[in-house]
Amino acid sequence: MRQTKTSIPSSLARGARNGVPIGMGYFAVAFALGIQAKAAGLTPFQSFLASLLCDASAGEYAGFGVIRADSGLWMMAVITFVANARYLLMSAAMSQRMDPAGKTIHRFAMSMYITDEIFAITIARPGYLDPWYLYGAAMVASPCWAAGTALGCVAGNVMPARAVSALSVALFGMFLAIIIPPARKDRVIGALVAVCFAASFAMSRLPVVSGLSEGTRTILLTVVIASAAAALFPRTRRGAREEGGEAA
Amino acid sequence: MRNYAYILVMFAVIYAIRALPMTLIRRPIKSPFLQSFLFYVPYVTLAVMTFPAIVNATQHPLAGVLALVVGVVAAWFGLGLMPVAVLCCAAVFLSELLLV
Numbered sequence: 340m341r342q343t344k345t346s347i348p349s350s351l352a353r354g355a356r357n358g359v360p361i362g363m364g365y366f367a368v369a370f371a372l373g374i375q376a377k378a379a380g381l382t383p384f385q386s387f388l389a390s391l392l393c394d395a396s397a398g399e400y401a402g403f404g405v406i407r408a409d410s411g412l413w414m415m416a417v418i419t420f421v422a423n424a425r426y427l428l429m430s431a432a433m434s435q436r437m438d439p440a441g442k443t444i445h446r447f448a449m450s451m452y453i454t455d456e457i458f459a460i461t462i463a464r465p466g467y468l469d470p471w472y473l474y475g476a477a478m479v480a481s482p483c484w485a486a487g488t489a490l491g492c493v494a495g496n497v498m499p500a501r502a503v504s505a506l507s508v509a510l511f512g513m514f515l516a517i518i519i520p521p522a523r524k525d526r527v528i529g530a531l532v533a534v535c536f537a538a539s540f541a542m543s544r545l546p547v548v549s550g551l552s553e554g555t556r557t558i559l560l561t562v563v564i565a566s567a568a569a570a571l572f573p574r575t576r577r578g579a580r581e582e583g584g585e586a587a
Numbered sequence: 588m589r590n591y592a593y594i595l596v597m598f599a600v601i602y603a604i605r606a607l608p609m610t611l612i613r614r615p616i617k618s619p620f621l622q623s624f625l626f627y628v629p630y631v632t633l634a635v636m637t638f639p640a641i642v643n644a645t646q647h648p649l650a651g652v653l654a655l656v657v658g659v660v661a662a663w664f665g666l667g668l669m670p671v672a673v674l675c676c677a678a679v680f681l682s683e684l685l686l687v
Contacts, residue, residue, distance in 0.1 A: 360672035385590050392598040402597040409589075412596050419600040425632060426601070430608035432625040435616060443610070450606035455636060460668065462629050501687070504646040505680035508654040511641040512668075512675030514633045515655075519662035521630070528630055535634030543639050553640070560635045561628060568631070569623035 347471045354475020360513055361456045361476060362483030367506030368396055369484045370498055373491020375400055379407035383492040390488035394454050394481055397554050398423040399488075422554045428561060429458045438467040445470040452477035456510055463517045527572045535564055647686040650679045 345353075369390060376386035381403070393399050401422040405415045430453055437446065449461075449470055457480060461473045522529040542548045542556050551559070616622055641658075642651035657678040661671045 357668050360669045363676075364672065381590055385594060389594045389597065392594065393601050395601055398601055399597070402593070406590060406593045412592060415593050415596045416600050419597050420604065423601050423604050426604045427608055428625075428628050429632065430605050431612060432628045434609050434612035435622070435625050437609075446609045447606060450609045451602065453605040453609075455633070459629065459633055500646060501680065501683060504644070504650070504683060504687075505676045507644040508641055508651065508658075508675045508679050509672040511637050511644065512654065512658045512661075512672035514637045515658035515675075516662045516666065516668045516671035518630050518633050518637075519659055520665060523663055531627065531630055532634045535631050536638040539635040540639045553636075557632060557635055561632045564635075565624050565627040565631045568627045569620050572623070573619050574623040574626045 345469065350469050350471035351475035351478070354469075354472040354477075355479045356475075357460050358457075358476035358479030360509055361460070361480040364456070364506060364509030364513070365480055365484040366487040367498075367503050368510070369487025370491035370503065372396060372399055372403075373488040373493070375403045376488060377492045379403040381406065381492065383489045386492040387485050387489035391481065391485040394452060394477075394484055395423055397552070401552070401554075422552065425554060425558045425561065426453050426458075428558070429453050429455075429462075433458065433462060433468060436462060436468045441467070441470070449473050452481065454480075456480065456513060459514060459517050527568070531564070531568055535560065538564060645679050646683055649686055650682045653682050654678045 372390070373383075373386055376389070376399075381389065389399060389402070393402070398419060401418050402415060405411075405418050410418075430450060433449070433453065434446075449468070452473060457473060457476050460476060461468055464472065518528075518532055522532045538560055539556070542551075542560060548556065548559075616625065638655065641655050642648050645651040645654065654675040658671055658675045661674050666674070
């Protein structure tokens with residue numbers, strides 16, 4: 340097992356550096372979310388708190404809808420579960436890359452920040468997951484997310500539409516930086532990415548399934564496509580641990 | 588007060604979703620199928636979340652398509668997270684000056 344030993348400060352710094360593009364994208368998306376928070380009747384502080392604790396975009400959006408309609412706490416629990424179920428898979432994938440000798444407290448603390456983006460950059464690094472790298476990224480990205488939500492709640496539509504539009508692709512750019520290099524090196528992953536793009540596009544257009552929320556479509560596609568890939572192209576443990584992008 | 592109760596429930600459910608697999612799955616999974624499944628999960632999730640969402644995120648869909656192409660090319664040639672993200676933003680901003 341290859342494991343590059345790095346000091347805590349250098350891991351934190353590297354994580355914080357890669358947290359910058361995440362924070363940038365978060366800020367723009369959170370701004371739009373803040374407008375929803377206001378519509379749901381949250382104060383700026385409440386929207387800040389919700390974002391600081393939850394760090395979820397579609398999940399919070401769905402949750403604010405429940406608050407707006409005052410549908411009850413059970414409804415909130417159910418909707419939150421459905422909108423965020425994909426994190427179960429990400430968390431399970433991360434559990435397999437944890438250092439067995441690491442402290443348990445890291446598992447609890449890291450879980451707080453399993454967002455699409457932080458998950459992506461943390462798991463893209465080779466070897467065991469580095470908790471301090473994740474904390475560094477979260478330290479930058481999470482406050483941007485919370486501040487963006489609060490500002491959106493206060494200021495509404497002051498950000499020019501051009502700027503929101505441009506910033507909103509930052510997160511997708513990062514996803515590409517993570518999946519494309521391994522797709523180039525490994526033919527199976529390359530074909531998989533192409534299949535994912537096609538299937539995801541089809542599901543957004545087909546009747547019935549296109550009515551499902553984006554979160555539900557993501558988890559359905561992930562389970563189906565990753566299962567098919569696992570059945571057709573099994574990976575040995577060594578492969579599963581040591582491959583993975585070097586983008587981050 | 589009711590809003591705080593909602594926020595608390597939202598937080599409790601989302602944290603449970605994130606923390607349960609991480610804290611309960613303490614050993615390496617033995618099944619080759621599950622191992623392979625979890626190996627593919629990140630690539631599949633990120634890919635399905637990227638497209639077609641990137642095209643719908645911008646004011647003009649063509650700007651989103653351009654961002655996708657620029658992002659794929661930049662990542663293909665090994666640029667890091669930040670440069671790829673910035674190039675995608677720039678592609679949208681500049682093309683929308685003409686498109687919108």
